[in-house]
Amino acid sequence: MYPRPIPETAKGARFTYGAFVWVILLLWLAPLFAIFLTSARTAEDIAAGNLWGIPTEIGLVDNYIGVFQLTPMTSYYWNSILMTVPSVILVLALSTLAGFVLSKYRFPGNMLLFGIFIGGNFLPAQIMMIPVRNLMVNLGVYDTVWALVIFHVAFQTGFATLFMRNFIAALPRELFEAARAEGCSPMQILVHVVFPLVRPALAALAILTFTFIWNDYFWAVVLTISDSVKPVTAGLASLRGQYYSAWNLLSAATVIVAIPPVVLFFFMQRHFVSGLTMGAVKG
Template sequence: MYPRPIPETAVWQRRLYVAVVVGILIVWLGPLFAVILTSFRSMQDVMGGNLWGWPTQFGLIENYTAVFTQTPMVQYFLNSLIITVPSVIGVLILSTLAGFVLSRYRFPGNMLVFALFVGGNFLPHQIMMIPVRDLMVKLGLYDTTMALIIFHVAFQTGFATLFMRNFIAALPDELFQAARAEGATPFQTLVHVVIPLVRPALAALAILLFTFIWNDYFWAVVLTISDSVKPVTAGLANLRGEWVSAWNLISAGTIIVAVPPVIMFFLMQKHFIAGLTMGAVKG
């Protein structure tokens, strides 16, 4: 079922394995390295067609400064924060409440509700493009940050509920029995027993949700038009000119957009790893 480790005596197999891994890393990291190099190039270097070679002229400071001075990138960043932070908080609250109820209380339709949460994750987003857009138009929320917040909260809650339900279900039953014996209400049990124990899971889920929502491009294009509400992913597309594209500025903007999720991951790396490995070992 699981791949067996390559024995140390199989020298050629181990060398082949290392070669394959290195090849995959090159294919995977090659485009990223090219984007980073392009963000260092001057406009003359880009116009000369030097997109993969070593830059002949460097414009590092000029490119990254121009992203904020010559484009509305600051507004795009603020829009992304306005959309992402409330969406993550809303999903964490709803998924924790739903996961607690679905994992600890048996009622008619329990599994049906849980199946609906899980089943929603298998729907391709493209088939919901027109209904979601029309709904936001009817609600008067089209081309607003609230439209993206509502969408992300609604559509990320299914995955998050599955995530939290499994973590809460793994907690020992004795803890809940002791809380009931002490006269704790379900809400008190959730606040004082469950949440302190699933903090690593909440941290891991927060990182995943932040990354998903921050990097969303499809719905940012579908539900927004004006620059005043576009997040960074949709705003990057506006950096392309009609006739000529400043690829050095686009690459610099791309690197800047990728920084917040990376920073958040490293700041919460300890909690993220603890959340992913939570419950992996008993005793």
């Protein structure tokens, strides 16, 4: 099932594998390097066609300051924060509650309900575009941050419930039996037994959910029109002009948009890794 490790004696195979990894890594990093390099160029340098060479003049500071002075990036950033933070908190709360009930309580329709939770993850986003838009219009929240919050909470909770249910189901049954014997209510069991044990899983899920929601572009375009409510992903697209695009500012804005998920991952990296591997090894 898993690939066998390459023996130390197979020098040629180990060299080929290492070279292949470096080639793939360079191909993956090349666009990122190009974006960062473009964010350090001046508009004149780009107009001259110097896209991959050493910048003739460094405009790094001016470009990154100009993103906030010459574009509505501050508003886009604030909209993304207003959309992402409440969505992540609600998804974590709802998925933990649902995962706890679906994993530790047996009732008629348990698996059917669980299937409904995860069924939406298999639907292409495009077929839900018109119904979701019409629903937001009927609710009176179309072209507001709340439209994005409602959708992302509803859509991400399915995957998050699957994630949390599997972690909670792996917890020792004896812990729950001992808590019930002590007279704990289901809510007390959830707070005092489940929460402390699934913190790594919650951290991993928080990073994944934050990244999914922060980087979403499709629904940001479908559910918002006004620049005053657009998140950063839709805002980046609006920075392109009809006849002229300031690629140095656009590249600098792209780097700025990518910072929060990267910082969050490195800040919570230990919890993320332990959360993904939690329960993978028994004994």
